[in-house]
Amino acid sequence: MMISTAQAADLLGVSATRVRYLLSKGRVKGAYKVGRTWVIPLFDGMPVVTPGTRGPKRNWSKRREYTKAVIHVNQRVIRNNLKTGERNPVITVKRGSQNTYGHTVEVNGPCRVMYRPDDPLKCGARVWIETISDFQVI
DSSP: OEEOHHHHHHHHTSOHHHHHHHHHTTOBTTOEEETTEEEEEOBTTBOOBOOOSSSSOOOSOOOOOOOOEEEEEOHHHHHHHHHHOOOOOOEEEEETTEEEEESOEEEESOOEEEEOSSSOOTTOOSEEEEESSEEEEO
């Protein structure tokens, strides 16, 4: 997945100016320019910044642990709604040990749609969306 300098700055917890400085020094792994725009790849959900060779150790960016959110449609609830005529929420958002249920989910950032028929989730879902971005359940 590729992101822009503003998105990389948000993930690293630094300013966009600092990210552009690191890019100009060649310290962001795999980054390249398309026209006037930098394209930054993600490795395990984060851009990789190589350490500098001079000065004190970095303290401007402590790597935060992001818990990915898994969004999927619960087929059992859909079948139960058809059978009983109820309107229970069918979308489940799992982040950590917390489940949130809703009818609509808006993801505010990059996400990835996964299809794994041979390796489903523990709940049995074979198609789901993964994201570390913020989201809103409606």
